[in-house]
Amino acid sequence: MPVEHLQIAERFRGPPRSGNGGYTCGLIARHLQGTVAVRLKLPPPINTALRLESVDDGARLFHGTALVGEGKHAQLDLPAPAGPSFAEAEQASHAYVGFKTHNFPGCFVCGPARQPADGLRIFPGQVKGAAVIAAPWMPDASLADDSQRVSPEFLWSALDCTGAFAVLPSKPDVAIVLGELCAAITGEITPGERCVVTGWPLTVAGRKRLAGSAVYAEDGRLVALARAVWIEVPLSDWH
Numbered sequence: 689m690p691v692e693h694l695q696i697a698e699r700f701r702g703p704p705r706s707g708n709g710g711y712t713c714g715l716i717a718r719h720l721q722g723t724v725a726v727r728l729k730l731p732p733p734i735n736t737a738l739r740l741e742s743v744d745d746g747a748r749l750f751h752g753t754a755l756v757g758e759g760k761h762a763q764l765d766l767p768a769p770a771g772p773s774f775a776e777a778e779q780a781s782h783a784y785v786g787f788k789t790h791n792f793p794g795c796f797v798c799g800p801a802r803q804p805a806d807g808l809r810i811f812p813g814q815v816k817g818a819a820v821i822a823a824p825w826m827p828d829a830s831l832a833d834d835s836q837r838v839s840p841e842f843l844w845s846a847l848d849c850t851g852a853f854a855v856l857p858s859k860p861d862v863a864i865v866l867g868e869l870c871a872a873i874t875g876e877i878t879p880g881e882r883c884v885v886t887g888w889p890l891t892v893a894g895r896k897r898l899a900g901s902a903v904y905a906e907d908g909r910l911v912a913l914a915r916a917v918w919i920e921v922p923l924s925d926w927h
Contacts, residue, residue: 690719692740696732699806700796700845707732708796709866710848714841716740716749716759717871725762725870729755764872766915769888771904772815777822777884783813784823785853791863791923798849805830808842810885812850820888821854825903829879837876843903847871847914850887851899855918864897864918875911882906895920 694715702708713726719742730751732738739750749756772780786793786800793801797808805828812823825846833839852864877883883905890898896917903912 690742692742694738694740695736696734696738698734701734702795702797702848703731703792703865704794705731705734707734708845708848710845710869711796711841712749712757713759713848713866713869713871714844716747716757717844718840719747720759720761723762723764723870723872724759725868726757726759727868728757728866730757731865732756762870764870764913764915766900766913768900768902768910768913769818769820769886771884771886771902771908771910772818772820772822774824774882774884774906776815777824777886780813780815780822781811781824784811785813785856786811795849797845798853804828808846810846810850812853812885812887815886820886821850822884822886823850825883825885827877827879827881827883832879837878840873843873843877843912844869844871844914846885846903847901847912848916850885851901851914851916852887852918854887854889854899854901855892855897857897857920861923862920863923865921866916867896867919868917869914870916871912871914873912875905875909877903877905877911890915 696707712732717724812821887901
């Protein structure tokens with residue numbers, strides 16, 4: 689069984705003391721081919737020794753003996769809405785609710801407190817006349833792998849928070865955290881490319897909120913698609 693030892697750097701945090709859920713899911717999924725569903729069992733610890741065990745049909749991330757998350761091959765039957773233009777996404781981003789109030793302003797993906805070239809700074813807002821939210825995204829050079837393409841775990845990251853803002857609860861004392869992310873990475877993008885990230889609501893069932901999200905390349909190609917399960921939790925648990 690292949691075993692990889694790794695740490696989630698503080699740069700890739702979501703809430704103040706744990707890794708961004710999408711980024712962590714991407715780390716778990718990166719040795720698996722095709723569509724993968726990753727379920728998070730614990731808040732992913734940052735700056736801590738972790739162990740990733742991979743087999744042909746799955747992967748599991750451990751902190752000591754505690755299971756942090758588990759990935760398995762899956763099916764994703766989810767139609768993607770047409771992606772808005774980069775200009776439409778730029779306009780929508782002005783309405784990003786996180787500019788006014790944000791539970792985790794230091795989040796690697798959607799935190800407005802993060803600086804350019806540090807966070808992804810994906811700030812989705814409602815697209816005029818459409819049932820989706822969208823944000824522009826120009827990936828930084830630090831996100832590239834050895835082939836000079838954006839590494840897949842950052843596509844997983846982009847898919848994460850955009851879906852969350854499509855199903856964000858209106859209660860001030862409630863946050864949502866990622867329970868499961870099922871994603872299909874079907875293409876590649878390069879640093880500096882003018883990409884668009886979208887999110888849309890699917891359903892709400894009790895404390896669970898389901899959302900879809902997608903990443904489009906500069907030429908309009910769909911390069912990543914996901915369905916997320918978000919779980920309502922008391923905001924006080926995460927501060």
